[in-house]
Amino acid sequence: AAGVIQSPRHLIKEKRETATLKCYPIPRHDTVYWYQQGPGQDPQFLISFYEKMQSDKGSIPDRFSAQQFSDYHSELNMSSLELGDSALYFCASSLGNTGELFFGEGSRLTVL
Amino acid sequence: QKEVEQNSGPLSVPEGAIASLNCTYSDRGSQSFFWYRQYSGKSPELIMSIYSNGDKEDGRFTAQLNKASQYVSLLIRDSQPSDSATYLCAARARRQLTFGSGTQLTVLP
Numbered sequence: 001a002a003g004v005i006q007s008p009r010h011l012i013k014e015k016r017e018t019a020t021l022k023c024y025p026i027p028r029h030d031t032v033y034w035y036q037q038g039p040g041q042d043p044q045f046l047i048s049f050y051e052k053m054q055s056d057k058g059s060i061p062d063r064f065s066a067q068q069f070s071d072y073h074s075e076l077n078m079s080s081l082e083l084g085d086s087a088l089y090f091c092a093s094s095l096g097n098t099g100e101l102f103f104g105e106g107s108r109l110t111v112l
Numbered sequence: 113q114k115e116v117e118q119n120s121g122p123l124s125v126p127e128g129a130i131a132s133l134n135c136t137y138s139d140r141g142s143q144s145f146f147w148y149r150q151y152s153g154k155s156p157e158l159i160m161s162i163y164s165n166g167d168k169e170d171g172r173f174t175a176q177l178n179k180a181s182q183y184v185s186l187l188i189r190d191s192q193p194s195d196s197a198t199y200l201c202a203a204r205a206r207r208q209l210t211f212g213s214g215t216q217l218t219v220l221p
Binding site for chain 2: 098
């Protein structure tokens with residue numbers, strides 16, 4: 001069965017650079033979520049989209065933005081990167097806002 | 113205080129024993145609850161969901177919910193070394209899913 005696809009899997013950037021992460025949800029899933037997970041920490045909710053509209057916003061920095069496109073894929077844009085942005089970024093999708101999330105493998109961002 | 117609290121562990125149990133994982137939540141508006149398993153360096157994987165008071169069993173896993181006590185638990189029977197992972201409790205209130213910090217479980221052969 002198709003799963004959530006994230007790219008790139010690994011990304012290395014310098015401070016103050018910009019990074020873009022992509023997420024392709026499971027086909028027919030209408031809700032996409034972005035989470036940030038630092039080392040040894042629980043996943044922190046950043047933002048979610050339902051039917052291409054932003055539905056909820058969590059602890060997403062103003063330097064970050066995200067959108068969901070007509071084909072339901074989503075992109076997380078991160079600007080003015082800081083060392084503290086180094087983390088695993090997970091995208092998840094669900095059918096409806098049920099809480100039953102299916103996660104991608106994650107994108108590991110390292111900021112040097 | 114975190115909205116979802118878990119004992120961080122680590123919790124070690126011998127193979128074949130019952131592992132008991134506990135979780136409390138603070139938001140009484142939470143309506144549904146989930147247990148996710150996360151292997152080191154991997155993404156969380158949903159293993160159980162529970163929506164009403166009582167027990168829900170699925171194979172070796174049993175989730176228990178007590179809304180009056182704001183308490184959720186996960187029991188793993190006949191624990192296997194492959195169950196060694198971090199178990200994340202999550203609560204959904206309104207439209208957001210909040211995770212606890214996770215309990216690291218080690219099943220010793």
